[in-house]
Amino acid sequence: MTMQPLLQVKAISKEFPVYQGQVFKKKTYVTQAVKSVSFDIFKGETFGLVGESGCGKTTVCRAILQLTPLTSGAVFYKGNCLSGMAKKELRKVRRHMQIVYQDPFASLNPRTKVRDIIGEPLVIHKLTQNRSEYKDRVEAMMTMVSLNPAISGRYPHEFSGGQRQRISIARALTVNPDFLVLDEPVSSLDVSIQAQIINLLEEIREKFSLTYLFIAHDLAVVHHISKRVAVMYAGEIVEIADRQNLYGNPSHPYTKALLAALPIPDPQASYKDENAMLQGGNGVMEHHAGCKFYVRCPARRHLCQVKKPVLKKVNQHDHMMACHLGES
Amino acid sequence: MKNRTLYLGLIIIAALLVVMAAAPQIAPHDPEAQDLYHVLEGPSEKHLLGTDDVGRDLLSRVITGTRPTLLIGVLSTLFSGIIGVGLGLVAGYKGGAIDMAVMRVTDAFMSLPVLVVTLALVAIFGSGMQSVIIAITLVNWTGFARIVRGEVLHTREFVYVEAARAMGASGLRIIFYHLLPNVMGPIIVTASIAIGGNIMIESAVSFLGLGAQPPLSTWGNELRIGYAYLEVVPLFSIAPGLLITLTVLAFNFIGDGLRDAFDPRISQTFNKSKEK
Amino acid sequence: MLLQVSNLRTYFKTRSSLVKAVDDISFELDQGQTLSIVGESGSGKTAAALSLMRLIPGSAQLSGKIMFEDQDIVTMGRKALFGLRGDKIAMVFQDPMTALNPVLTIGEQLIEPYLIHRKMNRKQAFNLGIALLQKVRIQDAEKRMHCYPHELSGGMRQRVMIAMAIALHPPLIIADEPTTALDVSIAAELLELLKSITREQGSALLLITHNLGIVARYADKVMIMYAGKIVEKASKVNLYQKPQHPYTQGLLASVPKISADTGKKLTPIPGNPPDLATPPKGCAFYDRCPFKITQCGRNVPKLTKLNDDHEVACFAKEAGR
Numbered sequence: 001m002t003m004q005p006l007l008q009v010k011a012i013s014k015e016f017p018v019y020q021g022q023v024f025k026k027k028t029y030v031t032q033a034v035k036s037v038s039f040d041i042f043k044g045e046t047f048g049l050v051g052e053s054g055c056g057k058t059t060v061c062r063a064i065l066q067l068t069p070l071t072s073g074a075v076f077y078k079g080n081c082l083s084g085m086a087k088k089e090l091r092k093v094r095r096h097m098q099i100v101y102q103d104p105f106a107s108l109n110p111r112t113k114v115r116d117i118i119g120e121p122l123v124i125h126k127l128t129q130n131r132s133e134y135k136d137r138v139e140a141m142m143t144m145v146s147l148n149p150a151i152s153g154r155y156p157h158e159f160s161g162g163q164r165q166r167i168s169i170a171r172a173l174t175v176n177p178d179f180l181v182l183d184e185p186v187s188s189l190d191v192s193i194q195a196q197i198i199n200l201l202e203e204i205r206e207k208f209s210l211t212y213l214f215i216a217h218d219l220a221v222v223h224h225i226s227k228r229v230a231v232m233y234a235g236e237i238v239e240i241a242d243r244q245n246l247y248g249n250p251s252h253p254y255t256k257a258l259l260a261a262l263p264i265p266d267p268q269a270s271y272k273d274e275n276a277m278l279q280g281g282n283g284v285m286e287h288h289a290g291c292k293f294y295v296r297c298p299a300r301r302h303l304c305q306v307k308k309p310v311l312k313k314v315n316q317h318d319h320m321m322a323c324h325l326g327e328s
Numbered sequence: 329m330k331n332r333t334l335y336l337g338l339i340i341i342a343a344l345l346v347v348m349a350a351a352p353q354i355a356p357h358d359p360e361a362q363d364l365y366h367v368l369e370g371p372s373e374k375h376l377l378g379t380d381d382v383g384r385d386l387l388s389r390v391i392t393g394t395r396p397t398l399l400i401g402v403l404s405t406l407f408s409g410i411i412g413v414g415l416g417l418v419a420g421y422k423g424g425a426i427d428m429a430v431m432r433v434t435d436a437f438m439s440l441p442v443l444v445v446t447l448a449l450v451a452i453f454g455s456g457m458q459s460v461i462i463a464i465t466l467v468n469w470t471g472f473a474r475i476v477r478g479e480v481l482h483t484r485e486f487v488y489v490e491a492a493r494a495m496g497a498s499g500l501r502i503i504f505y506h507l508l509p510n511v512m513g514p515i516i517v518t519a520s521i522a523i524g525g526n527i528m529i530e531s532a533v534s535f536l537g538l539g540a541q542p543p544l545s546t547w548g549n550e551l552r553i554g555y556a557y558l559e560v561v562p563l564f565s566i567a568p569g570l571l572i573t574l575t576v577l578a579f580n581f582i583g584d585g586l587r588d589a590f591d592p593r594i595s596q597t598f599n600k601s602k603e604k
Numbered sequence: 605m606l607l608q609v610s611n612l613r614t615y616f617k618t619r620s621s622l623v624k625a626v627d628d629i630s631f632e633l634d635q636g637q638t639l640s641i642v643g644e645s646g647s648g649k650t651a652a653a654l655s656l657m658r659l660i661p662g663s664a665q666l667s668g669k670i671m672f673e674d675q676d677i678v679t680m681g682r683k684a685l686f687g688l689r690g691d692k693i694a695m696v697f698q699d700p701m702t703a704l705n706p707v708l709t710i711g712e713q714l715i716e717p718y719l720i721h722r723k724m725n726r727k728q729a730f731n732l733g734i735a736l737l738q739k740v741r742i743q744d745a746e747k748r749m750h751c752y753p754h755e756l757s758g759g760m761r762q763r764v765m766i767a768m769a770i771a772l773h774p775p776l777i778i779a780d781e782p783t784t785a786l787d788v789s790i791a792a793e794l795l796e797l798l799k800s801i802t803r804e805q806g807s808a809l810l811l812i813t814h815n816l817g818i819v820a821r822y823a824d825k826v827m828i829m830y831a832g833k834i835v836e837k838a839s840k841v842n843l844y845q846k847p848q849h850p851y852t853q854g855l856l857a858s859v860p861k862i863s864a865d866t867g868k869k870l871t872p873i874p875g876n877p878p879d880l881a882t883p884p885k886g887c888a889f890y891d892r893c894p895f896k897i898t899q900c901g902r903n904v905p906k907l908t909k910l911n912d913d914h915e916v917a918c919f920a921k922e923a924g925r
Contacts, residue, residue, distance in 0.1 A: 052787035053758075065494050094496035107487040110593060111509040121495045155592040160876050161645075171491075190644035191814060195858035195872030202869070217788065224860035224870065247862055261792035263817025265859050267840050 004079060005040035006179060006211050007064065012037050012073030014059050033059045035235045036073070043178075046205065046212040048226030048243075050219060050258070056235040057215050061181045064213070065099060066090060077179070095125050098172035102184035104164035108156040114167055115152035118142065121175040141170040145200060162193035166200070173204065181213045186221060198225060219262050223247055231255050234292040237311060241319035251314050252321045253299045291323070299325055334585025340578035348394040357385035359392045359545060368561050377563050381553065390567055393545040396457060400546070401527040401575070404464035409519050411465065412472025417503050417511075419473070420480025430473065438470040442529055446538050460533050464526050475518050479511040486510075513587045520583030524576030547572050605671075606775055606808050607633040607656075612668035612678075614648075614655045621881040625651035627832035628668075630907075635775065638802070638809040640823035640840075642816065642855075646877055648832040649812050653778050656810070657693055658685055673775070691721040694769035696798075698781040700761035704753040710737075710764055711749030717771040736767040740797060759790035766794070770801055777802060778810045783818070795822055816859055820844060825913070828852050831878055831888035833904075839913040848916040850893045887919065895920040 015030040034056040041047045051057045062068045064075050066082050074083045077093060085093070098121075101107035108117055119138045121127075128134040139149035145166040156164055165185060172180055182201065186194040202225065205212060216222050222229055223243060230240040231254065239252040250256045290305040291297070297304065303324050311322040347354060356376070357363075363375075363383040370378045377386040419430035446463040453459050483489070484507065492502050531548020547568035554565030614626035625648045633639050643649040654660050656670055658677060670677040673692065677685070694717075697703040704713060714736060715729035724732075730749065737745035740763040753761055762782065769777050779798065783791035799822050802809045811823060819826055819840065826843045828836040828851065836849040847853045854873035875892040878884055884891070886901040893900065897920050905917040 052789065062490075067490060067493055091496040094494065097494075099491065099494045101487045101491060103487055107491050109486075109488045109492075109506055109510070111591070120492070120497070124495050124497050124501065157593050162876060168491075171495075175495075190877075191816070191855055192644065192858050192873035193876070195860075195870040196874070198860070199869055199872060219788070220860045220862050223862045257789055259862075261789045262862070263792070263815060263821050265816035265820050265844070265856060265861070267820045267844050269820065 003042060006043045006078060007041040007213070008076040009037060009039050009060070009064065010074050010076065012060070012063055012075065013071045014056070014063060014068065015071045032235050034063065037232075037235075037237055038073075039230055039237065039240060041179075041211060041213060043211055044209055045227040046214050046225050048222035048229040049213065049215045049232060050217065050222050050229060051232035052217055055232045057232050058183060059235075060232075061099070061183050061213065061215055065094075065097060065181060091125075095121070095175050096177050097179045097181065098175070098177040099181040099183060100165070100168045100172050100185045102188055104161050104168060104188065105156075107168055108164060110156055112155070113152070114142075114147075114154055114156065114159075117156070117167060118152075118170045118174055121171065125175055127175060137174060141174050144173070144204070145170045160193075161189050162196060165189060165197050169197075169200065169204070173208070176208070177210070179211045179213070181215070183215045184217070185214075187216060187218060194221070201225070219247075219258055231258070236292065236322065238293065238323065239319075239321040240311070241321075242317065245315075245317050245319045249319070251319070251325070252323050253297050253325065254293050255321075257296075257298070303327070331585065333581045334589070337578040337581025337585065340574060341582065344394060344398065344575065344578075347391060348398060351392045351395060355385075355388035355391045357388045359384060359388040361385070368557060368564075370561055371563065377567050378561050380550075380561075380564060381557060386550070386564060386567060389545040389550060390547065390571065393547050393550060393568070394571075396544060397527055397530070397547045397572075398575070400457060400460055400464070400530045401523045404461045404468065404526045405519055405522045407461070407465040408467075408469035408522070409472050409515065412469035412474075413476050413508075413515055415469070416473040416476025417480055417507060420477040421484060421499065421503050421507060423481075427477070431477070434470045434473050437467060440467050442467050443533065443536065443538070446533050450538050455538055460530055460538070463533070464529055468522060468526065471522065472515065472518060475514050476511055479514050480507055483507055483510045509590065512590045516583045516587045516590075520576075520579040523579045524572065527572055527575070605632055606635045606637075606673065608669070608671040609656070610669045610671075612652065612655060612670060613666070614651050614660060615665040616651075616661075617663055617665070618881065623880045624832050624883065625880060626655060629827075629829075629832075629834045630668075631827060631834070631837065633776070633808050633810065636803070636806045636808055637825065638799070638811055638823050639825045639827065640811045640813060640819045641827050641829055642813060642819055643829035644814055644877065646831075646880065647829040648880075649829050650780055651832075652829070653695075653780050653810065653812050656778060657689055657695065659689075659695075687721070690717050690774070691772050692774050693776045693778065694772070694774040696762075696765050696769045696777065696779040696782045699785050700758055700765055701753075701785070703765055704761055706753050708752075709749065710751050710753065710756070714749070714764065714768055714771070717768060721772055732771075733767075736771055737764070739770070739801065740764070740767045742767075758786055759794065762786060762794055763797070766798055766801070770805060770807070773805050774807060776808045776810065778812070780812045781814070782811075784813070784815075791818075816855060828855070831883065832880060833888065833917065834907060835889065835917050837907065837915040842914045846914070848910065848914065848921055849889075849918050850895050850920070851889050854892075887917075893920070897923060899923075 012034060013032065013036055014034040015032050017030050037060055039047070049057050049060065059068065063070055070083055074081050076082065077097065082090065082093060115138050118141050119134055122134055122137060128137060138152060142149045142152060147163065147166050147170065156167065159167065185201070186197050189197060198221065204210065214222065214225055226243055228242045229246045230237050231252065232238065233254050239246065239255045246255065250259055290307060291309050294300050294304050307324070309322045309324050311320045313319065314321050361384065363379060363385070366375060366379045367383040368379060368381055369375065372378070375385050375387065377390065380386055380389065415430050419427040442463055445466055446459060449459040449463050489502060489506055492506050527548055530546060531552050534546060534549040534552070550568040551565050551572070554561070554568065557564050610630045612626055612629050613624070616623045616625055629652060631639070641649045641652060651660070655666055656677065658666065660666065666678055668678060675684070711730060711733055714733040715726065718724045718729035718732055733749055734745045737748055742748055742760060742763055756764070782798065783794055786794065795818060798809070813819060823840050826838060826840055827834050828849065830851050836843065836852050843852065847856055851873070857871040858873060860870055873892050878888050878891070886903055887893070887905050890896055890900050899919045905919045907915045907917045908922065909915050
């Protein structure tokens with residue numbers, strides 16, 4: 001693999017300072033939302049990022065899009081470093097990287113008509129010459145996501161959740177991006193609608209040879225759509241592999257637990273790994289040297305409390321995990 | 329339903345504007361002419377609303393008072409609105425040090441007493457309407473700034489604002505295209521209330537002889553003077569008082585109507601499709 | 605029979621229309637059984653659950669019969685109703701963030717059932733409260749009694765909600781999407797807990813969810829709701845192995861499965877659910893149904909028995925497809 005990745009995330013970290021004190025605020029400690037996360041995404045693939053709420057996956061996607069400053073590390077797009085890029089340059093790059101958010105109710109401006117929501121990127125990047133070109137483009141986008149262009153004069157509240165998510169997708173696609181960040185795009189939708197949106201996303205990826213970063217907490221959805229998958233826990237990647245390996249041969253206890261906890265819509269399904277189920281709350285010990293998963297881990301031992309595991313290969317297939325399991 | 333109150337408000341204001349423009353023609357008497365045979369009298373055929381303490385016709389004074397009253401009420405609200413909304417938007421959107429600075433300046437201006445500011449301005453520009461308008465503006469913009477900043481702090485957390493940033497939208501575009509329309513509701517409500525408040529402030533200033541100069545009359549002025557004779561000639565203060573109430577009410581009606589008209593979620597409830 | 609619901613209707617009046625949130629549903633629940641109501645948002649499953657305890661606004665129209673331990677909840681007096689809530693029927697809500705009062709400690713809220721229904725003194729109740737927290741496997745129970753809700757994680761809060769629900773050993777617990785707001789690993793643990801406690805106490809569980817995976821693991825019987833009506837009712841095994849209603853089949857096909865061949869497209873149900881304010885004349889699923897026949901657009905299908913534990917409301921099915 002000598003191909004250059006489309007997107008490179010290199011050891012990014014994000015800390016949030018915590019202030020205490022009534023009058024004189026003092027920085028007491030920092031919470032590490034994301035700690036030294038690295039991965040590459042290659043052109044045309046769908047990279048899945050899985051984790052539970054608060055694990056930092058949304059911070060990673062905001063960091064990639066330069067919507068939040070990083071504490072350390074850098075993000076490269078087509079070999080260009082985005083961190084610290086001048087505003088004007090960054091705006092040009094932004095045209096190629098778009099995002100679809102989770103909440104179809106909060107991500108659309110309630111005071112704006114659908115046609116102006118979808119057309120906004122065109123206005124910002126000054127891509128259309130006149131009104132009729134603008135209108136054609138917006139209508140083409142609506143048709144592509146199976147919305148009737150005749151209703152382009154309506155406001156977001158007149159649409160259902162699934163339709164609003166289609167609007168979001170159309171908005172992201174108007175400027176012909178190469179790379180799409182999908183931040184839990186289907187997790188607030190009903191099951192029957194969810195499948196519609198997943199299929200739509202796959203269709204347009206093939207049609208426009210797009211590259212996706214797909215963030216979700218639902219392992220089944222990620223399995224369906226992704227080529228490679230990374231699992232995050234408490235701000236760190238604990239396991240990263242291609243789909244077959246991660247689901248066929250999960251190695252990290254956390255990945256195993258997630259898979260064991262996943263409810264399968266078949267009463268006959270066997271839950272093979274009952275032992276992998278997690279006990280205890282989701283307590284993360286902030287201040288100890290070892291593995292962040294220690295408190296909940298069914299396979300913990302003394303080493304885990306004192307030494308932090310690093311991400312390393314477990315087999316020849318680029319399958320990496322951060323766990324002392326298997327070490328002597 | 330809402331539209332009916334909007335129209336009612338507009339009709340009242342339109343009527344007041346007509347009165348304002350045609351004041352010299354409608355007023356039955358010269359507002360400054362004294363009729364010393366009829367001082368502090370109740371309504372009569374000659375003086376429909378009665379006369380004031382120096383024998384001037386109250387109806388004529390109220391009619392000619394429309395112009396300065398409305399000018400002061402509307403203009404000071406308009407100017408303070410522009411300053412306050414602008415600073416509130418910037419402070420709320422930028423946050424951090426800029427927010428801190430703007431809010432401290434706001435606090436400082438808030439603590440200024442209107443009368444003292446007016447006195448200072450009168451000393452500089454001389455007494456008159458412009459001094460009053462500037463004084464009220466200087467003190468009143470803070471209300472707008474605080475409310476707008478609070479609303480923006482809340483609104484900017486919506487994902488659509490970040491979505492706009494991710495698209496590459498500039499700060500100005502986000503402020504005017506995404507934030508302003510979504511904070512319009514509270515601005516309009518504040519403004520419609522402020523107009524009434526400002527009319528009353530003017531009366532306080534006039535009372536000290538710093539506002540509109542006598543013999544020019546304003547409603548606030550009439551109300552203040554008439555208050556002293558409330559038991560003798562009730563209409564002296566009640567008439568301008570009712571007019572102030574009516575004006576404030578009219579602006580409130582317009583404010584409510586405009587706010588709803590600006591909000592597609594409310595203005596379209598009748599052909600509303602399925603909500604979750 | 606613990607609970608027997610017949611022809612339950614819950615209608616909400618809005619300014620311009622009548623929304624038939626629950627439209628003529630009937631079902632039974634035995635002691636100790638777990639019945640699951642499955643449906644998407646707006647299907648009326650939550651309205652149905654709230655109706656069972658009459659926790660619906662006064663303006664709503666409720667009709668039919670809800671026989672619970674030989675009393676009809678629909679016509680019951682207010683006093684008897686208040687005595688029933690929390691004591692005989694308890695509820696676990698979806699969102700543990702808003703279901704607990706933020707200004708009261710966990711302890712104060714937890715002992716409320718004892719104070720209201722058992723007239724205990726605070727000390728007694730407090731000790732029972734600690735035992736309850738231990739039962740839902742919260743560590744340092746005594747210390748936690750003095751915590752405020754914001755000091756606990758979402759999973760812990762939902763444990764507290766469960767503790768409150770089981771406090772008086774109610775014969776029926778209604779859980780409305782109890783784990784939807786939680787992470788997968790925590791959700792699994794909580795459902796296990798809920799299941800084992802209800803089994804131990806012999807309580808029946810009405811589990812409302814949209815997640816077919818949870819149903820497969822925890823329910824005995826399943827009802828599928830669509831647009832305010834029950835479209836299919838069956839034992840769990842029957843439902844998953846021989847789903848009869850096109851909507852049920854569609855739901856099962858829409859869910860991505862880890863075991864499935866990858867690269868294969870999902871089969872979604874086309875279109876959107878109907879607006880309950882302006883329901884279609886015939887079957888509510890008509891527009892989205894791949895098997896529709898002429899009759900479906902004209903009349904509303906009724907639940908018909910296929911065998912002892914399988915009922916379905918579908919004309920196409922009756923006609924033999």
